[in-house]
Amino acid sequence: MGLELNKVTASVDALGASAARRITDLNQRLPAAKAMLSAIRVDDELMKKIAAARAHRWAGAIPSSENINAVFPLPPHPARLNVIAADGSQIYPDRHGIALYYLINIGSIVFRHGRDEAPATNSTPQVFFEGDESDYAEEAGPINSEMVNAMRDVRELGELASLAVIETETAPTVTLLDNGLLMYISLREHNRDFGEGIITDYLRHLDTLRTCGAIPVGIVDRPRAANVVRLLNLAKMELSEITSDSLQSTGPFAGITDAMLFAFLKPGERSAMFDNAAPDNDRYEKKKHRIFFFYLNAGRPGKDSILRVEVPEWIATDRARLDVAHAAIVEQCRVSDGFPYTLMRAHELAVVTAGERREFEQMVIGSLMRQGIAPSVSQKAQGKQWTGSGKRRYPR
Amino acid sequence: MNEMNIGRLLRSATTGYVFGCSVPEPEVPHFGMFVKAPAQRGQSEVVGLIYNIAIEDDLFVRQMAATPNLSETYIQDQRANRQVPIEVSVLCVGYRNGGQYAHALPPQPPITLDWINTCADAEVRDFTQRHDYLQLILDAPDAPADELIVAALQRAVESRPPEDRERYRREAGRELAKLLSRDLPRLQRLLKRLAP
Numbered sequence: 001m002g003l004e005l006n007k008v009t010a011s012v013d014a015l016g017a018s019a020a021r022r023i024t025d026l027n028q029r030l031p032a033a034k035a036m037l038s039a040i041r042v043d044d045e046l047m048k049k050i051a052a053a054r055a056h057r058w059a060g061a062i063p064s065s066e067n068i069n070a071v072f073p074l075p076p077h078p079a080r081l082n083v084i085a086a087d088g089s090q091i092y093p094d095r096h097g098i099a100l101y102y103l104i105n106i107g108s109i110v111f112r113h114g115r116d117e118a119p120a121t122n123s124t125p126q127v128f129f130e131g132d133e134s135d136y137a138e139e140a141g142p143i144n145s146e147m148v149n150a151m152r153d154v155r156e157l158g159e160l161a162s163l164a165v166i167e168t169e170t171a172p173t174v175t176l177l178d179n180g181l182l183m184y185i186s187l188r189e190h191n192r193d194f195g196e197g198i199i200t201d202y203l204r205h206l207d208t209l210r211t212c213g214a215i216p217v218g219i220v221d222r223p224r225a226a227n228v229v230r231l232l233n234l235a236k237m238e239l240s241e242i243t244s245d246s247l248q249s250t251g252p253f254a255g256i257t258d259a260m261l262f263a264f265l266k267p268g269e270r271s272a273m274f275d276n277a278a279p280d281n282d283r284y285e286k287k288k289h290r291i292f293f294f295y296l297n298a299g300r301p302g303k304d305s306i307l308r309v310e311v312p313e314w315i316a317t318d319r320a321r322l323d324v325a326h327a328a329i330v331e332q333c334r335v336s337d338g339f340p341y342t343l344m345r346a347h348e349l350a351v352v353t354a355g356e357r358r359e360f361e362q363m364v365i366g367s368l369m370r371q372g373i374a375p376s377v378s379q380k381a382q383g384k385q386w387t388g389s390g391k392r393r394y395p396r
Numbered sequence: 397m398n399e400m401n402i403g404r405l406l407r408s409a410t411t412g413y414v415f416g417c418s419v420p421e422p423e424v425p426h427f428g429m430f431v432k433a434p435a436q437r438g439q440s441e442v443v444g445l446i447y448n449i450a451i452e453d454d455l456f457v458r459q460m461a462a463t464p465n466l467s468e469t470y471i472q473d474q475r476a477n478r479q480v481p482i483e484v485s486v487l488c489v490g491y492r493n494g495g496q497y498a499h500a501l502p503p504q505p506p507i508t509l510d511w512i513n514t515c516a517d518a519e520v521r522d523f524t525q526r527h528d529y530l531q532l533i534l535d536a537p538d539a540p541a542d543e544l545i546v547a548a549l550q551r552a553v554e555s556r557p558p559e560d561r562e563r564y565r566r567e568a569g570r571e572l573a574k575l576l577s578r579d580l581p582r583l584q585r586l587l588k589r590l591a592p
Contacts (some may be wrong), residue, residue, distance in 0.1 A: 109473075116468035118476035335458075335463050335470055344456070345473065 002123035012186075024089045026255055033253045036232045037069050037131035044101060046388075049234050049242060054277055061258075061274035064292065068228075074268030075323035077331050084214075085342035086159040086352035087351040088152035091357055099364055102143060104152045107349025108159045110167060111342050113331075119342075123349045124159070138332055146198040150185050151197045154205070157216075161205040164214035171322070174215045174328040176274040178343045180248045183219035183290040185281055205288045206312060215315055215325050218291075221339050224307035226250055227276060227293070245317045258295060259306040265297035265305065268330050273316050284312075292316035296326065298333035305338030314372035353391065398556075399516040400424065400517025404486060406435055408505035412488050412537070413513040425449060425484050426548020430515035430523065432492075432508035440493045442502040443515065443523055444486035445548050451482050453556035486512075487539045489529040489548075499528035505522065517555040524552035524564075525573035534575060542582065545572070546589045565590060 029203065040046070042063045050062055066072075091103040105125040128143075160175040167173045183202055185195045209216045233250045234242070250256070262271050273294045274280075284290050290313040300307035309329065315321050332340035352360075368375040377385070402424050403417030409483075413433060417425060425431070425446050432441045460466060463509070491502040515523065531546065533541050549568050553561045556560060569587055576583040 111469060111473070112471060115469065118472035118474065119469060121473075176434050202474075335460060335466065337459055342471065345478075 011356060022255065025262065029252065030256060030260055033229065033232055033256050034264070036226070036253075037261060040232065040235045042044075045066055045239075046235055048151040048237055049237065050204045050277070052239060052242045053234055053247055056121055058230065058240070058247050059105060059226035060234055061241060061293075062277050063190040063231070064273040064275055066272035068231075068272050068274070070272040071265060072270045072272075072326070074112045074330055075325075075327045077323060077327040078113070078172060080112075080171045081169050081328060082167040083113065083176065083325065083332060083342050084160055084163045084167060084173060085109050085111070085176040085178075085338075085340065086156045086163075087178050087343060087346035087350045088156045089347075089352045089380070090148050090152050091360065092179065093143050094149055094381075095142075096378035097336050098361065098375040098377055099129065101130065101364065102148050102157055103127050103352065103360065104148065104160050104246065105279050105350050105352055106152075106155050107160040107344045107346045107351070108163060109342050109349065110163055112167075112171070113328075114171070119345075119348055120392055121345070126155075146185070147194060150183070150195070152181065153183055154201045157209075158200055160216065161208040161212075164209055164216075165212045168212045168214050172215065172324050173213070174217060174325050175209060176329075176332075176340055176343050176346075177216070177218045177289075178347065179218055179310070180220050180224075180291070180293075181216065181312065182276055182278065182281060182284065192276045198203035203284065203287045203289060206284075207287065210312070210314055211288070215321050215328075216312060217315075217329065219329065219343065220308040220342060221305075222256050222312070223259050223295075223306070225259075225308060226257050227251075227278075228274060229253045229256050229259055231274075232261075258308070262295040262297075262306055263304065264305075265295065267297050267299050267301055267305065269297055269310075269324055270300065270309070271295040275313075275316075276310075288313065296329060298330055302336070303338065305333060306332075307339075397423075397514060397517055398575065399509050399513050399519070400408045401440050401513055402431070403481065403512045405506050405508055405510040405512060406481065406483065408507065410488065410501050410505055412538075413442070413486050413506055415486065417484060417512075418480045418482065419475050420449070420482060424514060428544060428551055429549060430520050430548070431486055431512050432519070433486075433508045433510050433512050433514050435491070435502055435504050436508075440502060440504070442488055442492050442506055443492065445539075445544055446535070447487050447536075447544050448477070448485035449482065450485070451479060452557075455575060469565075484512075487536050487544070489521060489532045492523075492534045497523050499526060499532065501532070520552060520555040522556070524548075526569055528570060530568075530575060542586055542589075549590055562592070565592065582584055 054062060068162040086106060086108040089105045093100055102207050103125060105123060109121045110120040124217050142223050156177055160177065164175050185198060233253050236251065237246065265271060271294045273292050276291050276293055281291055288381050292313055293308055293310045296307050296309050298307050310324065315325065330339060332342055336344050337343045365375045403415040406414045406416045427446055429446045430443060431446060432443050435442045460474065461472065490497055490499045516532055530545060533539065533544050553564055556564055569590060572586055573583060
C-alpha cells in the first residue's frame with residue numbers, strides 16, 4: 001500500500017508539539033549559556049581543564065588568542081579578488097543494478113571580482129567500475145557510499161587546489177568548500193588503508209593550497225556543532241569532575257548549539273576564532289594544517305544566517321588573509337541571501353539529477369549490449385521498478 | 397545580411413519550431429527575422445519567421461533581481477553561463493525543395509539539434525517574391541499576426557535595392573487589401589505601419 005498518511009497524522013502532530021516544547025526549553029536555558037560565554041576567563045585553570053578533557057577525546061573548542069566573546073565587524077572587500085568554489089555529486093554503486101559502477105561529478109566556478117567578465121565554470125564527471133585500473137579502490141573491498149563520499153570530498157578539494165594554483169597568480173584567491181574543512185571518515189577496520197589514502201590526498205591538496213598562497217575556507221550552513229558549548233560546560237566543571245562519562249553531555253547546556261550561542265552576531269560580524277579539539281584534528285596538525293573555526297552572520301537585517309567557517313591554522317593566524325575570507329564570504333552571501341553564491345553555482349554545476357542518472361544508465365545498458373552482454377537488474381530491483389512506478393490505489 | 401548560424405533546434409512541429417541560442421547579439425535573433433532549418437535529411441529547408449524570443453527566469457534569478465549593487469560578474473554569470481538556451485519560437489511560412497520555394501507548411505519538420513540559420517538577403521528576396529505566406533501568418537493562432545506581418549514585410553523591403561522598395565511595398569499592400577477586405581480598420585492599421 002505504501003505510506004498511508006492518515007496513519008501518521010498523530011505522530012506528525014506530536015512531532016510539531018515536541019519541536020515547540022524543545023524551542024521553549026532551549027530559549028529558557030540559552031541566556032545562561034550566553035552569560036557563561038561573557039563570563040568565562042581563559043586562564044591556566046581553564047587550559048588545564050582543556051588538557052584533561054582532551055585526554056578523553058573531548059571535541060570541544062580551544063580558545064585562540066582572540067577573546068572568546070569578541071565580535072569582529074565586516075572588513076572592507078578587496079577591489080580585486082578571486083573566489084573559487086567546488087562541489088561534488090555522485091551516483092552511488094548499486095549492487096542490484098545492471099553493473100557495478102559509481103560516478104563522481106565535480107562542479108567548479110572561478111569568480112573574478114573586479115573583472116567584469118563571466119566566471120569560468122566547469123563540470124568534470126568521472127566513472128569508476130570493476131576492473132578499472134584508475135581509482136576504483138578495489139583493494140579496499142566492496143565500495144560503499146561513505147567511501148564514495150570521501151573520494152568526492154577529496155576531489156572537491158583537489159579541484160580547488162588545481163584551480164587556485166592558476167588563479168593566485170593574478171589576485172588574492174579564496175577557495176570555498178560546502179563543508180567543514182576537517183574531514184571525518186569513520187571506516188571499518190578493513191578500510192583503514194583506504195581512509196589513510198584519502199586523508200593523505202586531502203592533506204596534500206591543503207599543502208598545494210598553502211604553497212600557492214590561496215585562502216581555503218570550509219562553510220557549514222545551519223551548523224549543529226556544539227564545540228563552544230562544550231567549552232562552556234567544561235569551564236563550569238571542576239578539574240576533578242572531568243571524566244569520559246561527564247564529558248559525554250553538555251550538562252545544563254544540552255541541546256544548545258554554537259549557532260544559537262552566536263545568534264547575537266549582527267549581519268556581517270564574525271565571532272572569535274577557535275581551535276577544534278576533535279582528535280581527528282591531530283592528524284592535520286602534524287602537517288601544520290590544524291583546522292580552526294569561527295561563526296559568521298552572513299545574513300541581512302531581518303534575516304540572519306549564521307554560518308560556521310573553518311580555516312587552516314595558517315589562515316586563522318594571518319589576520320589580513322582572514323579578513324579577506326570574511327569579506328569575501330559576506331559579499332558572496334549578499335547576492336544569494338545568506339549562503340555563498342559561488343557554492344550555489346558549484347552545486348548547480350555538479351548535481352546529477354534523477355533524469356541524468358536515468359540517461360547515464362541507458363548509456364551503460366547500450367555499452368553492455370554492444371559487448372554482447374544482456375544487462376539485467378536484480379530481481380529485487382526489478383520488483384521495485386514494477387511496484388514503484390505508479391501505485392494503484394482503490395478507494396475503500 | 398549574410399546567412400549565419402544562430403542556434404540549434406529544441407523542438408518542432410509542422411506549424412513551427414523552437415530553437416535555442418545563447419545570449420542574443422544586438423542584431424540576431426530578432427522579431428520578424430526570416431530563418432531556415434534543414435529537413436528531410438537535407439532535402440528541404442523549412443523557412444520561418446521568428447515571432448517570440450523568451451528568456452526564462454527561475455528562483456535564483458528572482459532572488460538576484462532584488463539584490464542591490466549587483467556587480468557585472470554576477471550578471472555575466474547568469475547571462476552567459478546559466479540562462480541558456482534562450483528559446484526562440486518560429487512560425488513556419490514555407491519551405492524550399494530543390495530550387496523552388498513553396499508558401500505552405502513543410503512536409504516534415506526539422507529535427508532536434510539541427511542548426512538554425514538566418515536567411516541571407518537574396519533568400520529573403522526570393523522567398524518574398526510572392527505574398528502567399530501572409531495567409532499563413534494571418535492564420536497562426538499563437539503568433540502576433542499583425543506585428544509579424546509588418547516586421548516580415550519590412551525585412552522583405554530591406555532585402556531589396558532602394559529603387560525596388562516602393563514597388564514592393566505597393567504590391568504587398570495590394571495583397572493585404574485582398575486578404576483583409578472584410579476587416580478595413582485592421583487593413584488600415586497595417587498599411588499605415590508599412591508606409592515608409
